[in-house]
Amino acid sequence: GNSVTQMEGPVTLSEEAFLTINCTYTATGYPSLFWYVQYPGEGLQLLLKATKADDKGSNKGFEATYRKETTSFHLEKGSVQVSDSAVYFCALSDRGGFQKLVFGTGTRLLVSP
């Protein structure tokens, strides 16, 4: 079945540091890929998405590129801020069907001033 593996946290960085959170997936067919973010005390929010190979999703300075050859969708940001502290979830869904999401376990990011 489909699955998502992402790096364990917490990831602790200083403000303005470069961020990478690794995500790899196993899926049949051509899934869509997502990063969701959960800020403290808030619900899950879609951060960015990519629906086909080589697509780059981007939002709020975050980027992730759909790499079919390495089955990866790593999240990157060039300069993190304290306000980026949150839990980040990588997820995939089938492009057909009803698009249930399959999530990774989440990675907590802590950014200190």
Added chain:
Amino acid sequence: GAGVSQSPSNKVTEKGKDVELRCDPISGHTALYWYRQRLGQGLEFLIYFQGNSAPDKSGLPSDRFSAERTGESVSTLTIQRTQQEDSAVYLCASSIRRDLAGFNEQFFGPGTRLTVL
């Protein structure tokens, strides 16, 4: 508010009791999903409703779990004879019908934290 709402936000119950969790989707959203997140794990899909079609229950972990939805409105998730392993955050999400590009964003509620003692 216009977002997905869930109630209660927290529920503590004793082992063996039944619990009912409620989800109010965004108005006009035809699709509704239930997920759960156990401590230290990712979100697990439980059940999916799309309009008046038969729900997809493939993610329900046992026959103690059931869910209902009337039309395109409120959904309730019921857990009978709760067990300690049912302790988790239960999340509801809704989306509009699949668009021409084959993608519709799921909007999540804040979740219900269930603790079974």
